[in-house]
Amino acid sequence: MHDLRTLRDNLEALRSGMRRRLQLDALAPRIDRAEVLDGERRSLIQQVEERKAKRNAVSQDVARLKKQKENADDLVRDMRALGDEIATMEERLAEREQELGDILLQLPNIPLADVPDGGEESNRVVRTWGEPRASEGVRPHWEIGEQLGILDLAAGAKVSGSGFIVLRSGGARLVRALMSFMLDLHTREHGYEEAWVPFLVNRDTMTGTGQLPKFEEDAYRTDDDLFLIPTAEVPLTNLLRGEILEASALPRALTAYTPCFRREAGAAGKDTRGLIRVHQFDKVELVRFAPPESSAEQLELLTGHAERVLQLLGLPYRVLLLAAGDTGFSSAKTYDLEVWAPGVGKWLEVSSCSNFGEFQARRANIRYRPAPGEKPRFVHTLNGSALAFPRTIIAILEHYQRPDGTVTIPDVLRPYFGGDLLA
């Protein structure tokens, strides 16, 4: 983490903001330590730069003397000693900055003021859309899927292992249909630019969006230190890493389909049946970059874009405002979209729409210039799934299930799917 000064501005906010979180006790000592380190760091910088200024000035003198063929040995000897002094101080400085950076990268984002206190139990349902179908007589998707020959869990286990699935014939075609339908909707009606991005990314990219260093064990990593993306948010947001955008270029909206890879360490056995939780799944993602003053409304807009997918598919869902303790590490405010799956009798998260404030922009150094000539400021980043495929497929298989076990294809998907029935 390089932007230590601006990060330091966050320390006070974290101090107060973390009261809203459950893990405050664990964070407080680290914040205190960071402040000590920062004080030492600045003191060292002052001392080092003072000496460097001296050395620069004397070096000019040396040059002048040599030009005039005069002896400068005394000055050179003094500067050699000063150089050694600078070197040891810089060594100490580097140690402080290393430790400080490590701490700062581990500090979570601060929830916005309108995020409820408390943990998962304090999540708030802000609205519900559609009529949830009664569960009576509806079979879970894994039964229907296997019966229709579109879902092959055994094949996935054989080819790769538990947590990997194979979709066949109509199931595979359904994936292709969802991909095109969602991308067309977002590019044609919601104004997103479509991108096709790498599925393997480097360490800097993973750090920029907040997956690293804290969550390295959640990601698949290759021998040459590349990571399989857990979401398209990672490559999409990092497309603008290190850039300074013109104010007129905001808000910027990007969308992409990608597969997503998650190790889901520790999740075994819990809600993992069928398609509910898998190591590789498909998703269309929305990412927005906005000026700070409009990010709140941009989150509502983006969430609306994700909801629109569910509405067009005719799938009943509800919108949850996550409480502080349930909000992710990088997020300042998150809405979860949960679709109703009558076969498994549960609301399933199909989208998570978040406002990250400056959190990711600081790490990835994404800024914009409010007006020509003004200093660059950090943008706010937002993103949301729209939508994740497996649970959307679950909802389709269960919500549109007919008594004979066949499944009606939602109207909007029929042109893409090339039919109106899964049978």
Next chain:
RNA sequence: GGACAGGUGGCAGAGCGGUUGAAUGCUCCGGUCUUGAAAACCGGCAGACCUUCACGGGUCUCGUGGGUUCGAAUCCCACCCUGUCCGCCA
């Protein structure tokens, strides 16, 4: 994977180890002139960090990291990236 070539400011493109954070041109911004525009002319135009109430002062950055040196864009080493050719290949 192998062999060469190269990585300098928004772009193009200079740069004998010593006022080079960086010539020059273009773009862009402001101004003069003009009925308006163009042209011409004048001026401005990187970022980060430390410090200051402020004016200002200071440090760093010429792909990245290390080294040599009193002093590095300039010399040495490693790595990364780009281009060209060869090999391989969807």
